[in-house]
Amino acid sequence: MYKKAEIIKNVELYKFGNPIKTDAVIISVDIEKFKLGNSIEGIELEKGDNSFKIKYNLDDSAKIYGLGEAVGSLNRRGKVYKTYATDDFDHTPGKEALYGAHPFLIIDNGTEKIGIFIDYSGEIIFDVAFSDKKILEIEISDLNFDMYIFKNSNYSEITKKYLELTGKSYVPPKWAFGYQQCRWSYPDSKTIKEVAGNFKKYDIPVDTIYMDIDYMKDFKVFTVDEGKFPDFKNFVKEIKDMGIKLIPIVDPGVKIESEYNVYEDGIENNYFCKNQNGEDFVAAVWPGKTHFPDFLNSKVRKWWGAQYKKLIDLGIEGFWNDMNEPAIFYTPEGLKKAFEKLNEISLKDDIGIYDMFALNEVMNSISNNRDDYKSFYHTLDNGEKILHDKVHNLFGFNMTRAASEGFDEINPDKRFLIFSRSSYAGMQRYGGIWYGDNKSWWEHILLSIKMAISVNLIGFLYSGADIGGFGENASAELLIRWSQAALFMPLYRNHSALGTRNQEPWAFDEGTREILREIIRIRYMFLPYIYSEYMKAINEKRGYINALFTKFNDENVYEIEDQFLVGENLMAAPIYEQNSTGRYVYLPETNWLQWNLSKEKLRDVKIIDKGYHYIKSKIEETAIFIKENSLVVIGEVQNFVGEKKEDSLTIIGFVEDRANYCYYNDDGVSKEYEKGEYIKIDIEIISKDNDYEIKISKEGNYKHNIREINFEIYNSKESWNKRIILK
Amino acid sequence: MYKKAEIIKNVELYKFGNPIKTDAVIISVDIEKFKLGNSIEGIELEKGDNSFKIKYNLDDSAKIYGLGEAVGSLNRRGKVYKTYATDDFDHTPGKEALYGAHPFLIIDNGTEKIGIFIDYSGEIIFDVAFSDKKILEIEISDLNFDMYIFKNSNYSEITKKYLELTGKSYVPPKWAFGYQQCRWSYPDSKTIKEVAGNFKKYDIPVDTIYMDIDYMKDFKVFTVDEGKFPDFKNFVKEIKDMGIKLIPIVDPGVKIESEYNVYEDGIENNYFCKNQNGEDFVAAVWPGKTHFPDFLNSKVRKWWGAQYKKLIDLGIEGFWNDMNEPAIFYTPEGLKKAFEKLNEISLKDDIGIYDMFALNEVMNSISNNRDDYKSFYHTLDNGEKILHDKVHNLFGFNMTRAASEGFDEINPDKRFLIFSRSSYAGMQRYGGIWYGDNKSWWEHILLSIKMAISVNLIGFLYSGADIGGFGENASAELLIRWSQAALFMPLYRNHSALGTRNQEPWAFDEGTREILREIIRIRYMFLPYIYSEYMKAINEKRGYINALFTKFNDENVYEIEDQFLVGENLMAAPIYEQNSTGRYVYLPETNWLQWNLSKEKLRDVKIIDKGYHYIKSKIEETAIFIKENSLVVIGEVQNFVGEKKEDSLTIIGFVEDRANYCYYNDDGVSKEYEKGEYIKIDIEIISKDNDYEIKISKEGNYKHNIREINFEIYNSKESWNKRIILK
The missing domain is CATH 2.60.40.1760 (glycosyl hydrolase (family 31))
Structure with missing residues (x-):
């Protein structure tokens, strides 16, 4: 068998x-x-x-x-x-x-x-x-x-084996861990300048602004509408000078339009998927009728990957690959059939309710119809033709692979931001994912937590949900709680759809803006920890956002699906219910240090016992938990990643006996870390009678510039501070 | 102003x-x-x-x-x-x-x-x-x-005032508190006999089986399809002899069909809503094209109310009024416009994506279109014509009012079961409501709890959600947890839609069937409490299912939306999450007696402190909580309400100092209770040193047959049993 x-x-x-x-x-x-x-x-x-x-x-x-x-x-x-x-x-x-x-x-x-x-x-x-x-x-x-x-x-061992089998996860540039702002759409350079300006005006850190489909000329992939974005290259630079990267969307469907070079190229070289008659398959998406590149073929991938250079040459350093299930709004054949059916019904003398139901069924089957996926073919490298339906799940995988392999050609040592909507096992090697078109529903905050845990089990570490929800309208409270819930998610992006309420940090009232500003600043304060934990997880082939059951040997944790570990030692338990100022939290194994984050400089901390708790958190507060005998690291808040020297670290911890933390860093932009150009600073604190011993050791070649390490350590008897100046 | x-x-x-x-x-x-x-x-x-x-x-x-x-x-x-x-x-x-x-x-x-x-x-x-x-x-x-x-x-005082203003809530027959089984559809007498037979075969109590739209001849309201239900009167009797009532659905749309008497009557007497040209308004619903009775007119209500007699004469004692928003699948005008638009699009040379979106919009606007609601009129008793849109929310209200007033004519002293999908403030006088077409989603268990609390605040006491969920497919676990969550809801009905998984208690595995059987038996065990609390709430103009904040003066209870009080002294905290065997519960003010219900005879109880708790409940367990110094009453399990004499009560309580319970009962079928034909038995237990005093007093004229009262009382030191034989 x-x-x-x-x-x-x-x-x-x-x-x-x-x-x-x-x-x-x-x-x-x-x-x-x-x-x-x-x-x-x-x-x-x-x-x-x-x-x-x-x-x-x-x-x-x-x-x-x-x-x-x-x-x-x-x-x-x-x-x-x-x-x-x-x-x-x-x-x-x-x-x-x-x-x-x-x-x-x-x-x-x-x-x-x-x-x-x-x-x-x-x-x-x-x-x-x-x-x-x-x-x-x-x-x-x-x-x-x-x-x-x-x-x-052991769960983590299974993830590790799975990643040995399917490949090590993607590493984005460090700035991809900053705050990111998206909207369908900021349709022109004027709007984007305003958005960028507002971040500066309100003193809110930000690293990227996204360009959704409207930046393209008639939705033609790898074009920029010069009308809306005159002198695009200069514009990219202008925004970058503010510390902000522009991230354009890339869709797979290539508009059928003569003299459009991507189309002409594809036709000339036979790069598109074929229908059963051997003709280029036609599907309508945003640009109207398009052809789909045959990403399963390595020649096509090479060609497609090289296309990104058009935008990279204009200063672009990151992309999001959308619509690559591939989504199909309709095919001409499907639409023809639908209209035949509609006509047939409309010509009836007496249209009955079953006609009406048939009508609905016809309409609902026009988009993303399985029959359409069964009507086109790929040509593998060996010349074999294969029905799309059988390899459907590889389309987004190979589009993103094409991008990733393209980047390697274009600039092999540089890290690009790339994430995809569709994915398949193994795609974690090439890029991240976001969880697609969610809604401004409280239930979707919880869903985003479960998704994060679940995709981390299979190596999709660079991921996240649209904060605030993509569809429908967000309330100020929902956006605040969601921004808190996502505080440690690698992809920290606020996004919302056309026709819905704006949800930039300043789109609500002043109080909300101030709370969101503080949350985002706290995000930046934690970047040394987030990046360090992310990189260690990647290198050790394990999850970065982890279910409690991956770490604790405690029957009670199996049913906890709304708390998660960030790296090894920090636990998040976000509030995801409307009008709530508290929630239940289970603390396994040991005592924990509870830290109510609300302002960057504020250390509202206390030690609480293991077990079940009801934890209060006012709208501006995010409670996090540090396990006994463990440490986290924070840094200075920057307005964008790389603004400051990152030369001062603060270790915050809860140490009864001994604790250690391995801080990882590298240049954040190149792949030199793969060749040893990283630094690991191992910090150990040992409690001795009424004194402490601190040991610091280093590994790796990266010329870090850390000047000082500050310590803020808590235990059941006292708290102490110390500053160590590094040689 | x-x-x-x-x-x-x-x-x-x-x-x-x-x-x-x-x-x-x-x-x-x-x-x-x-x-x-x-x-x-x-x-x-x-x-x-x-x-x-x-x-x-x-x-x-x-x-x-x-x-x-x-x-x-x-x-x-x-x-x-x-x-x-x-x-x-x-x-x-x-x-x-x-x-x-x-x-x-x-x-x-x-x-x-x-x-x-x-x-x-x-x-x-x-x-x-x-x-x-x-x-x-x-x-x-x-x-x-x-x-x-x-x-x-005070919340309860506001509800009371509101009910003084809008009227005392509807009282159904007592059998309407039994277990009810529904399905879209049990389409013929053979199927219903099988369903009824299965309840007997598996020894599961049941009081009603529902007849959804398919019992009618071509969906014509107030008809019975003689092909599927030959000799309907005898069939109703045959099922009633098994202790089960049949509950047919009633829809407002009257099929346009000559020689159909409801239609002919309506036409002859000008009973239907009119369009702007004064012609009878046409809307398509289940029967195809129909007219809507003008329920805002008292003559029409009188006529409509009398129609129910057709089914009552065949032995029917309860109804559910559906589709009375009124739902409109389409109107000929709306459909014509839609087809014009569709044609316009289909004739284009090149159909683009915006055409496609327009197409979707056209299709989505065919049903329940506001323009249709703005295109017909009512004629009030004073002859005034009024646009439906302005009185839209009164349609279901007045349909149910018509039914209720009809029952008063047909059999003034008899209680009929009647509940409605649409409602407006004040409709609580005429009937109950159910929460409509929910889904087999865990989230909808929680929603049903919030809805119950919310509609009780405005007097819709006889209400409930479709247990197990109407749309989509239920898992065995979901149905079990939902049956537990709804244990005390007045309308205790399992219902599911055409094309979804069957969800009768025996539709899953044997283990699930046994658990559901025990839950339903426990429901019947609690019927004396449910009915007593329901009737007292009605008479005292307050909610029966109550938010904790209506009773406890404790800041912590305001954010609790997933626990509720049943009557005065019993708190439910159902599990509504998949794969959960526990949940958090907050116990305000005093200690509480936790009772893990799993089998009728089992008293798995313990006293727990006030405050926050994590309460474990295996799949077959339902944890409920009895407040310190209070009592609940249970009775013997019956296979249907009225099967047994109800002559033995058991008082279960948690008494440290003193507690009392007022047990209410009446004949359960007539309205004689309004004339004093009820009984209230006031039971008081006073702790005295190491002994107890029990006081029993009675009020009311109803000739109750209670033979004995058993006591099972718990406190922090001991538990005791006692039996008192009543004279």
Whole structure:
């Protein structure tokens, strides 16, 4: 039934049929290592005519995590999910698929944990103990796929193995951890200057401003509308001189328009996806009718990657790849069929309610229609034609791969900001993701927390939700609480849709603006910690935002889906309910230091016992928690990353006995850190009688400029401060 | 600007312009009592050309409750709401209007509480500190309306005054508190017999089975499809002999079909709403093209009310009035316009994306289009024609009023079950409501709790959500937790939509069936308490499901929106999260007795301190809490209400010092209770040294048959049992 090999220690590959290579996995196996097999212990295999079912019996207490970007509870048990990249702007609880397809999950049967990764790029349905509460059933819509089984007792170890298999996560430039401002749309340079000016006027730190679809000339990818953005290169520089980078959107659909060079290039070189007649496939998206580049082909990727140079040459250093499920508004064929049906109905003498329902069905099936995804083809490097539907989930993956590989060509040592809406397992190597078109719903703050935890389990570390919500209208309170909830998320971007209420920090009242300003300043204050923890997590192949159950051996933490660890030692427990000035928090294992953040300089801290608590936080307060015997690091607030020297660090900690912190830094912009150009400063504090010993050691070649380290240490008896000047 | 009068103590009426009489208010004011006024203290009045704005400044700490049936947090602060009865099957967080229109809210500025009731039956927009976080702005789309201002320091007193003004709440028959089973649809007598048979086979109590739209012949209201339900009268009896009542749905749209008597009657007597040309207005709903009865006219109501007799004569004793916003699938005019637009687009040479968006907009505007509501008229009793849009919110109100007044004619002393989808303030006099087309979402369990609390504040005591969720698919766990969460809700009905997973108690696995059976049995065990508390609340004009803040003078309870009081002494704190086996609970003021309900006979109880707790509840457990020095009453489990004699009561309580309980009962079917045919048994327990004194006294004429009262009393030192045989 399958061929089997141990691919790395404790990870087995089961090869069913003859799957196409998705490139999710970076480790190849010697064909001679394979053995034939027919059954897998504990797993029922059921081969159908065109699909394959995998069944796994679950204990009553079994928990199931994974599936990356998905709506619902973190423990996936009790719902059906589907991996089929879907542009859906309505993330309601029942939705089975979103933009990303991450067919990986972890079954926790108590001590034993089993990871299952189905490397198949078409539709997979995961019935996670929904139809039958004791059975996990995975239905793969093909007979050809790879299945990897991970066995380990530890969540982090499974993530680590998974990342050994699928590749180390993407590292953005350090400025990508600053505050980012987006809107659909800031349509011209005048508006962007105003926005940038407001940040300066109100003294609010910011690192980027986004350019949504309207910056392009007629939505033509890799063009800039010169009418709205005259002398774009100079404009980019002007904004950059304020410390702000402009981040344009990039969509895959290439407008069908003669004399448009991307289109002409693509036609000339046969770079577009084909329909069954071998003609270029036509789908309408923002620019109207377009062709889709065939990203599965390496020549096309190379060509596409080189296109980014057009914008890079104008001073651009970051991009977001959108619409790459690929979203389809309609195809001419689909629309024709729909209109035929509409006409048929409209000509009836008496239109009845069932006609009406049919009408609705017709309309609802025009966009993102599965039949359209079944009507076009890719041409692989070996010349093989493959139906899009079978590799649907690889489209966004390969678009972003094209960008990433392009950057490597254009400027190999430079880090670019790149993140994508659609993704597949392994895409973490090339860029980050954002969670797509959420809404200004309180429920979506909580969802963004669960998503962050879940995508971190599979290496999508650079990620985040649109703060304040993309669709619908945000209240001031919602935006404040969301900005607090996202305080430690790598991608810290406020974004909102056309037609909704503005949600820049100054779009509300003055009081709200001041609170948001302080939150953003606190974000910058924590950048040394955020960056340090992020880079260590990347290098050690683990999550940066982590569920409590990945760290604490405590039955109570399994059901906690609204608290999370940032790195190793800091716990966040955001408020995500309207009109709330408090929430319940569980503190596992030890005592914790509670820190109510509200102003940069204010240390409103206290030690609280382990266990269940109700923690009050006024609208301007964000409570965070530092574990006993651990340290965090903060720095000076900057108006943008790199504004200041970053030469003074402050270590804040809760030390009863001993604690250490490894501070990581590098230049933040190049890839030299891969060659040893980084610094790790290991700081250890040991409590001795009524005194403390501080040990500081360093590793790495990066010429850091840290001049002094300040200490603010708390314990149950006292607090103390100390300043150490570094040689 | 207005005329003003004190209508009852602490309730002032401000009459703006010359409003039509909605009949929400049952107290009339002598015209001579009115004084003219121009300003109201603390309220800014802003008269526009066709609308009126009322602005109220809010403290930072002000809380705002009310608006009855609405999506969102119980404290409404931070969202925009609209009263305009809307058929919406997607109760997502941003929705501004649902089926019911309840333009009443309470502003709590600390000690002072102000109730505002805008008696206007068209659209009102409530911007509850959304646009400006310090301002409540109410925009009435008319210059003619009544505003009532209530001033009191107590929530319950405001509800009481509101009910004095708008009328005492509806009392259903006692069997309407039993378990109810619904499905869209049990389409024929065979299916219903199977469903009824399964309740008996699996020994699960049940009182009603519902008949959704498919029981009618071609969806014609007040008909029964004889093909699917041969010899309907006998069939109703056959099911009733099993202890089960059949509850048919009633829709307002009357199918246009000659020789159909309801249609012919309506045409002959001019009973239907008219378009601007004076022709009968045509709207398509389930039966296809229909006319809407003009329920605002008393003659039409009388006629409509009498129609129910057709089904009552066949043995029916309860109804649910649906679709009475009124929902409109389409109007011929609307559809014509839409097709014109569609045609226009389809004839274009090159259909672009903006055409596509226009297409979507056209389609989305076909159903429940405001223009349609602005295109038909009512004829009031005085002959005045009034545009539907201005009285839109009175349609469901008056349909249900017609039913209720009809029942009074048909059988004046009998209680019928009647509840409605649409409602307006004051409709609580005529029937209950259910919360419409929710979904099988965990979030909708929590929403149903908030809705219950909110509609109880305005007297809609007989109410409930579709347990398990109407749309989408329920998991076994969701149905169990929802059945637990709704345990004390008056309307205890499991309902689900066509095309979704079945969710009768036996539709899942055997273990789930057994858990659901026990929950339903526990519901029946509590019926003496539920009915007693319900009737006392009705008679005393207060809520039955109550927010903690209505009872406890404790700042911490204001933000608790997921716990509620059932009557006076019992607190519920349901689990509403997937894969959770516990939740946080706050216990105010005193110690409480925690009772983990799982099996009827099991008393898994313990005393816990006031304050914050994390309470574990396995999937089969429902934790409830009895306040110190209070009692609840339970009875014997019946397979349907009235099966057994109800001659043995058990008092369960937590008594440190003294506690009393007033048990109320009556015949449960007639209205004789209004004439004194009820019994109130007052039971008092006084702790004396190491002994107890029990006092029992009675009031009322109802010849109850209570033979014995058993006591199971707990306190911090001991527990004791006692049986008292009544003379």
